[in-house]
Structure formats: C-alpha cells, structure tokens
Amino acid sequence: MELSQEHRMLQDMVRQFVAAEVEPVAAQLDEEEKFPAEILQKMSELGLLGIPFPEEYGGAGMDTTAFAIAVEEVARSCASTAITLCAHISLGAYPIYTFGNEEQKNKYLPGLCSGEFLGAxxxxxxxxxxxxxxxxxxxxxxxxxxxxxxxxxxxxxxxxxxxxxxxxxxxxxxxxxxxxxxxxxxxxxxxxxxxxxxxxxxxxxxxxxxxxxxxxxxxxxxxxxxxxxxxKQAVTTLDEGRIGIGALALGIAQGAYDRAREYAKQRIQFGKPIAKHQAIQFKLADMATEIEAARLLVYQAAWLKDHQKPFIKQSAMCKLYASEAAMRVTNAAIQIHGGYGFIKDYPVERYYRDAKLMTIGEGTSEIQRLVIARQILQE
Amino acid sequence: MKIVVCAKQVPDTETKVRIGSDGKTIETSDVNYILNPYDEYAVEEALQIKEKQGSGEVTVLSLGPERVTSAIRTVLAMGADNAIHIKTNDTYLDSYAVSTALSEVLREMEYDLILMGKQAVDDDNVQMGPRIAALLAIPCVSVVTRLEINDGHLVAEREVEGGVEIVEASFPAIITCQKGLNEPRYASLKGIMMAKKKPVEQKTVEIAGAKLSTLKMEYPPARKEGKIVGEGAEAVPELVKLLHEEAKVI
Structure with missing residues (x-):
C-alpha cells in the first residue's frame, strides 16, 4: 500500500510541525491540564482544522484518509491535541457538512475550517x-x-x-x-x-x-x-468519527512503540541492550505487528469512505482493533521501560493513560462489537 | 522581481547512511529523500520577497532523477509559482557537472535573483553558488543571514569569522542562504493541493563529464566506549589528568 503524493506531503508537513510545535509541550499540556489553544491556532493557519471539507466552505479539499493521517501523526506526540482536532472535525464540523442546509453550512463551516471557532x-x-x-x-x-x-x-x-x-x-x-x-x-x-x-x-x-x-x-x-x-444523524456521525478514533489510537500506539524501541536499544542489562534479549524482541515484534494491522484497518476504512463505499463495519473494526491494540502496546511499552516507564520522566505512562479513552469514547469496544455483529450477520 | 530558487533533493538527515556495494556511493534503495534544509531558507526568502513586493515570480530549478519531483512539489506547495526539472540519471554528478548544467538552463531564463542554500547537506561541497555565479558572470554573496532588497541593488549580511560583513551587490545576483535568514514556512494544505496544478517543465541538457571521481567511501571510525573515572569531587584530579594526558583536550 502506498500513499498518494498529496497524502505523503501532508504526512511530512504534519510530522515536521508536530516535532517542532507539539512534541516539546506535550508533557506540559498533560501535566497542567492545559488546552492546546496555541497549537490549534498554528494548525488552523496550515489548514488542518478543515482537512476533509471542500474549498468552497473554507476546507482544504482533502479527504478522510488525509484526516486520518494527520490525526495519527499528531497523536504520536500528543493525544490531547489529536482528540481536540479529531472531535472538532468529525463531531463538530462533519454533521453540519453532512446534514446541514446551505445556509447552515455557509454560516458555520468557514469559521470551523479556519479555526476562528471550534465545534462540539x-x-x-x-x-x-x-x-x-x-x-x-x-x-x-x-x-x-x-x-x-x-x-x-x-x-x-x-x-x-x-x-x-x-x-x-x-x-x-x-x-x-x-x-x-x-x-x-x-x-x-x-x-x-x-x-x-x-x-x-x-x-x-x-x-x-x-x-x-x-x-x-x-x-x-x-x-x-x-x-x-x-x-440517525448521531449514528452516521459516529460511524464516520470512529475512523478518527482509530487513527488516534494508532498514533498513540505508534508513539509508545517508537519510545519503547529506542529505549530497548539503549538500556543495558546483563551486559547488553535489552533489545538483544529475546523476551523484549518478542514484545517489540508483537507491538509492531499489531500497529501495522491497525494501520491497514484504519486506512481501509478511510479509503472505503473516500470512495463512497459502505464502511460501517470497517470503521467499527478499525476503532475496536486499534484502540485495543493501543492498550496492549502502551502496556508493553511501560513494561519494556520497567520502573522508568512508571515515572513521569519518561512519556510512556502518558501514552498508557491516554490510550484508555480510545476503548470508550465514540462507542465502547462492546458497542463496536455489537455494530460489527449486526453488520456481519446481515451479510 | 523574477526569482529562481535552486533546490536540491538530499537524503533525510536522519538517514542511516550505508555505503553501496561499489564502495564509492551510498546505498539509495532505502533512503528517504527530503528538500535540502538550507534550500528551505532560500525558498522562504524568495516567497517573502515576492509577498513584500506584492508581485513577481518564484521558479524552482532542480536537477536530478524522477524522484526529485517530490522535492519540487514541496517547494511548489510552500508557494513557488512554477518549476523546471532538469532530468538526469540517478548517477552521482560532481559540482562541475551540476553547475554547468544549471547555468546552461539559467542562461535561457530571465531572472533578477538566484537563491539557494549555502550548501547541500549530502555531499557538503559548498560550491554551487560561486560556481554558477562565475559561469554566468554575476555577483555571488554566500552564507547570507540577512537580505534587503532595494531599488536596483541588494544589501546582504553574511557571517564571517567573529562578526558580520555587510555587502552590496547589483542585480542579477546569487545569494546562498544560511540558517537564521528566516524561519521557513510549512507547506499548508491549500499549498499542497495547489502544488499539483502548478506547471513543472521538464528539460534535458547535455551533462558535462565529471572532473572529480570518488575513489572510496569509508565509515567514520566507531566511537570508543566512554570511561567512568570515579564519582564526586575526589575523581576530579584523575579526570583532569586523563583529559590532559590521554585525551589531550586540555
């Protein structure tokens, strides 16, 4: 699977932006319960607050795949910022775009896309x-x-x-x-x-x-x-919103895995980096595999939606799988860090705490299973 | 003002470089390519000049194989108006070959100013600006940290040992850009979407034979393991002694 040139450019841009503007403050936002208002302001200047909406409403004219990529990249460093972006687009703006009349769309979408104000x-x-x-x-x-x-x-x-x-x-x-x-x-x-x-x-x-x-x-x-x-509108909104939560969970898992992998290469125990011990290698291998599987599910759901194909089953599956994978991956990331994973000097404890909401928000894992069951039993 | 930005695609600075099987080139199969970071300053400066003047044209000129397209698109997404891509094979070209090829194309173009990074971060030859300036017989100000465009001439500040030199030059001129000149912008989503609609002209030119050839590439020697001399104040005399006698740094 290969991303299009626009999607890769978006990914590069968001990755650079996150490294420079989000990563340095992510721990502080968590610690101080600080809303990422300044980051959102900068994101809005880049067009990130209106990713999937048409240009005529002030959006970037991109698609759900682009939205998922952006959310994933932000969540790799800061899930608080990612969920703010995610909820703004898929819960605050999407229902107006999908169900609103022209007057309502013109009244709210340009302001939502430009970041003049947020939606919920x-x-x-x-x-x-x-x-x-x-x-x-x-x-x-x-x-x-x-x-x-x-x-x-x-x-x-x-x-x-x-x-x-x-x-x-x-x-x-x-x-x-x-x-x-x-x-x-x-x-x-x-x-x-x-x-x-x-x-x-x-x-x-x-x-x-x-x-x-x-x-x-x-x-x-x-x-x-x-x-x-x-x-009906709420259900439709949540069907679409789940792709965003799937991407968010994926980003959290990827971020925690990246840290655990780096740590495992540096931490020496029994005379060698712990990454050379098979017990840690097996953990890392499982984490990497689950992340790849989650990513393919998320991108598939986004692709289906972008191509106007049925995606309800796949969006529930990507949300269910990515969120539960995020729980397992962040748990393993702490385990690999040992005692250091439990203290706030290392970021993996934050990823572990952030991951939990992914199995609850926009439909619990149990509800996802109901949605999936309903879909597969109809087939 | 017509501005040309010479942009190079280079391996990502985070790439773990591997020497190829020939021992003379780097293995490119798993390399992620980016726009040369110093060229980002050149792009930003060109865009700022155009925005300040309210008119003008920014053209990106890039040489290399097909993969260079992604660097060109990045510059277009940042806001450049159009691009020229000089297509080559994916073989290593020395500074002589590249500068003659770029000059040949530049001779056919209209420009007031040529901007580029002070160096490319892959081969670090730091030659392109001065070489092209010599071939085109125009002034070149290198390693510029501040640029002012006036009526008919430019004033540039450049880093010199222990201070700043202020230089004046007439147009057309070449400026090579140093970190600190500006803060390069991110490509906005609007820019990314517009980039694919902007014209990229493909050109082929005769590439001159190289005047340099690489004999061999070697990895830097592996860093030696550190040594812990001791802990606390009592370890200081031993540390000083070793730094003086063994490491010879003090």
Whole structure:
C-alpha cells in the first residue's frame, strides 16, 4: 500500500510541525491540564482544522484518509491535541457538512475550517451513553421556536466551542429512534451554560465538559436536517468519527512503540541492550505487528469512505482493533521501560493513560462489537 | 522581481547512511529523500520577497532523477509559482557537472535573483553558488543571514569569522542562504493541493563529464566506549589528568 503524493506531503508537513510545535509541550499540556489553544491556532493557519471539507466552505479539499493521517501523526506526540482536532472535525464540523442546509453550512463551516471557532457534538448524557436513544434532554416547540432543557456530559471541546451540535428529544410520543432531533446551539445562546470541566485519567490537555441547557430557546433555523432525524444523524456521525478514533489510537500506539524501541536499544542489562534479549524482541515484534494491522484497518476504512463505499463495519473494526491494540502496546511499552516507564520522566505512562479513552469514547469496544455483529450477520 | 530558487533533493538527515556495494556511493534503495534544509531558507526568502513586493515570480530549478519531483512539489506547495526539472540519471554528478548544467538552463531564463542554500547537506561541497555565479558572470554573496532588497541593488549580511560583513551587490545576483535568514514556512494544505496544478517543465541538457571521481567511501571510525573515572569531587584530579594526558583536550 502506498500513499498518494498529496497524502505523503501532508504526512511530512504534519510530522515536521508536530516535532517542532507539539512534541516539546506535550508533557506540559498533560501535566497542567492545559488546552492546546496555541497549537490549534498554528494548525488552523496550515489548514488542518478543515482537512476533509471542500474549498468552497473554507476546507482544504482533502479527504478522510488525509484526516486520518494527520490525526495519527499528531497523536504520536500528543493525544490531547489529536482528540481536540479529531472531535472538532468529525463531531463538530462533519454533521453540519453532512446534514446541514446551505445556509447552515455557509454560516458555520468557514469559521470551523479556519479555526476562528471550534465545534462540539453534545450527545452523551448522564443516563444515555451507549444507549444514545435514551436521551432525556427535551426540545419543545414554543411560539415557533424550540426550547431545549437538559444536560450533556463528557462533551469533548464542549467548553471551547462556539457551536454545539445538540441532540434532544423533540417528540416523546414517536418511537425511540424517531423521536430525536439535532440543533445547532451557540455558546452565547441564553439558557446555555457550561457545567463542570472534567478532570481525567488521560487526554488531560483536552476539554471534556458538562453542558447545561435551561430554557435554552433557539430559532427554527437551528434545527439540523429534518425533525426526528436526530438518532440517525448521531449514528452516521459516529460511524464516520470512529475512523478518527482509530487513527488516534494508532498514533498513540505508534508513539509508545517508537519510545519503547529506542529505549530497548539503549538500556543495558546483563551486559547488553535489552533489545538483544529475546523476551523484549518478542514484545517489540508483537507491538509492531499489531500497529501495522491497525494501520491497514484504519486506512481501509478511510479509503472505503473516500470512495463512497459502505464502511460501517470497517470503521467499527478499525476503532475496536486499534484502540485495543493501543492498550496492549502502551502496556508493553511501560513494561519494556520497567520502573522508568512508571515515572513521569519518561512519556510512556502518558501514552498508557491516554490510550484508555480510545476503548470508550465514540462507542465502547462492546458497542463496536455489537455494530460489527449486526453488520456481519446481515451479510 | 523574477526569482529562481535552486533546490536540491538530499537524503533525510536522519538517514542511516550505508555505503553501496561499489564502495564509492551510498546505498539509495532505502533512503528517504527530503528538500535540502538550507534550500528551505532560500525558498522562504524568495516567497517573502515576492509577498513584500506584492508581485513577481518564484521558479524552482532542480536537477536530478524522477524522484526529485517530490522535492519540487514541496517547494511548489510552500508557494513557488512554477518549476523546471532538469532530468538526469540517478548517477552521482560532481559540482562541475551540476553547475554547468544549471547555468546552461539559467542562461535561457530571465531572472533578477538566484537563491539557494549555502550548501547541500549530502555531499557538503559548498560550491554551487560561486560556481554558477562565475559561469554566468554575476555577483555571488554566500552564507547570507540577512537580505534587503532595494531599488536596483541588494544589501546582504553574511557571517564571517567573529562578526558580520555587510555587502552590496547589483542585480542579477546569487545569494546562498544560511540558517537564521528566516524561519521557513510549512507547506499548508491549500499549498499542497495547489502544488499539483502548478506547471513543472521538464528539460534535458547535455551533462558535462565529471572532473572529480570518488575513489572510496569509508565509515567514520566507531566511537570508543566512554570511561567512568570515579564519582564526586575526589575523581576530579584523575579526570583532569586523563583529559590532559590521554585525551589531550586540555
């Protein structure tokens, strides 16, 4: 498999950018729970915040493969920055591009692509995670407008975004999967408030936010797509978003592996580098193999999407496999480092903590298996 | 202002160099190629001059086999307007052969300024700027860290031993660029997408016979293992003694 010239140039550029601008601050962002605002600003100047969207909306006119490559490269150094980029594109901008009308696209996409502001997707609630159909946030009609009441949790970029794509139950009488609608809620909207900013095990530089809607009134033009389409839109968004999480997990695994490999070549025990001991060689061989397999799954899913072919099964597979591979690889990376892997002087402990969310966010591994099973049993 | 940037493709500075089976060239099969880092300063300077003046044209001129296309595309993605690719076989050419080939093409071109890196980081010959300047009979200012374009002439600062020399030259001229001249930009995604639409003219010229031939390449001697003399203050006299008598560095 060979990347196209544009994809290679993008990869080279992002790799250089990450080495110069991201790698030097990655540990600090984690330690201080610092949002990577300055990095995002620089990324936006390069066009990275609008990678897969057409130029007419201010995007770079590239594709999902390019998006996956960029996310992977950033995650090799800093998963906090990578998930911020990933959520912005695949959760914040993608639904507007896919389901929005011309007016909505023109209103939001140029600003999202240029990085003037960020976007987020408010789906998860305290009692509706994997069971997204169980959303309790209500949207009621009032004098021609919609009034939203409810609470969202764990929203990536939720506290840093201008536009929050919000799922709410607009018709409680309708069957569960036809009762949700999606609204474009701006952070300046009266009745919209930020709740708690979560403190986390990993991805500590990223923003994970509780959002509160109290009598939050929006005009009819805030409705994204058709009324009652909310559940379908959420599922479609997550099908696509999983490619990004797969790429992110892949980048984390690659980054941890790179460090472990270098360390194993330098660390001397029993008179020789530990990389010369078969116990370590077997670990490195397994890590490298799993990373290659994850990469092929991620690129395959992205390629299928770019070529307008069915990709739901493959995107779930790439997310499931890459995230679980990332858990195994980061675990082995610490093991190879021994005691040094457990302390913060070496970065592998950060990779280990960051990897965990990959098996949870945008659908847990269990949900991925359900999605895959549903697909393969239909075939 | 018409600016030509001479850009060379070189092995990635992180390449682990292996000497080929002939003992005279490096093994290129697993080499990752990049744009010569010093040429990045030349590209950036050319783009900044064009942007400052609000008009002009930046042409990249590169010589080498098919693989050189990727370096050319990188320069176009950074913002150069067009390119000329002088195609050669993938054989080693000495500075004489390359400079005569580049000069031949440059003679047919219109230019006010020629920019290039002060050296290529692969063979480190540091000859291209002065050689081309001599062949074209134009001034060359080398190892430039600051460049000012005025009406009809340029003022360049160059590094000299222990200080800075300020030089004035008329156009057309060659400037070879040193680190510190500017901060090269990254190719933006827009630039990358536009690069494939920009014209690359292919040229072939008669390549002069080399005046140099490599006899042999050798790896540098392996670094000797370090020695720990002792720990703490009591080890200092022994360390000083060894640095003086054995290593002969103090």
């Amino acid at each position: 997707f408010g789906l998860t609630e305290p009692d509706a995670g994997s069971d997204a159909g169980g959303i309790k946030t209500r949207a009621e009609r009032k004098n021609g407008n919609w009034v939203i009441d409810g609470r969202k949790v764990f929203i990536t970029n939720g506290g840093k975004s201008k536009v929050i794509i919000t799922s709410a139950r607009s018709n409680p009488q309708a069957p569960k999967h036809k009762s949700l609608s999606t609204f474009l809620v701006e952070n300046s909207n009266p009745g919209f408030k930020l709740g708690k900013t979560e403190k986390k095990l990993g991805l500590r530089g990223s923003n994970t936010q509780e959002l509160i809607y109290e009598n939050c009134e929006v005009t009819p033009d805030a409705l994204l797509g058709a009324e009652g389409d909310g559940f």
